[in-house]
Amino acid sequence: MQINSQELLTFVTVVDCGQVGLAAQMLGQNPSSTSRTLARLEEKLGVTLLARTTRRQQLTEEGIFFLDKARLVLSEMKSAEDILRDRDRTPSGRLRVDAASPFMLHCVVPHIPLFCQKYPQIELELTSSEGNIDLIEQRTDVALRIGTLKDSALHARPLGVSQLRLLASPEYLSRRNAPQTVEELGRHDLIGFTRPESLNIWPLKTPNGATSKVDPKTRASSGETIRQLALHGQGIACLADFMTHEDQRQGRLIPVLTEHTSPDWQEISAVFYRQTELASRIRVFIDFIVENAVQSGGLIRRMP
DSSP, X not given: OOOOHHHHHHHHHHHHHSSHXXXXXXXXXXXXXXXXXXXXXXXXXXXXXXXXXXXXXXXXXXXXHHHHHHHHHHHHHHHHHHHHHXXXXXXXXXXXXXXXXXXXXXXXXXXXXXXXXXXXXEEEEEEEOSSOOOTTTTTOSEEEEESOOOOTTSEEEEEEEEEEEEEXXXXXXXXXXXXXXXXXXXXXXXXXXXXXXXXXXXXXXXXTSOOEEOOOSEEESSHHHHHHHHHTTOOEEEEEHHHHHHHHHTTSSEEOSGGGBOOOEEEEEEEEOOSSSOOHHHHHHHHHHIIIIITSTTSSBOOO
């Protein structure tokens, strides 16, 4: 006997809700019907997916394996439905977009009023995650990611790149004087990331040509927090142009050690779980971001 989408949806909903009763409410069913559907799925597969007692439930090893597959199948089915539904329609429906808070604040939010005016039938949900999220688990349609992509299961569209620079406020530089060599940087207050530690490797020219790992005096988990600390004169930070372009243009942040900094570019990509044609609401959003955040304002540049 073949399994069906309702059985997959029931299994995933029970796992997400943590109990059959809540899952039944979400599905508009009674608990006994939900339990029977789950039992029928396990019978068809010939394995136990959830070890259940009167007080708790826990995924078995088979259940952990099958959960990811079930989520992916349900996502692909929804994608196919979206494509067919949107083929001859104005882009519409809910669009969930995730990005790191600095990119969201500086490259997405300023353009949202125009996007909503152009596509009034799209309902936006914007979230900010500093790390990479599971798009299926978080039910996210598209994520805007910074850096080299590692997840081969994702489809990606390169948007451009953004250069990294060492920056400090005029107030800090007048108080401490700008460093003139890489060695002098060690005597300054540096602002860096709490994690990953790789973000504290700065593109500085050294005698052996390698980049330099710094030991920040002050650390933060978000690039936007680091930007604010730099603006408030707390030290020197290494940040991308997409979030500091306007600060540099208006003199709020000043590049330091420019002659001792190697050109270093962060890749910007839109990533999504799709095997074929994109749903129109996703496609028009990515096209819009390219047109407005990349080509205008000088926030990020295309690949050099």
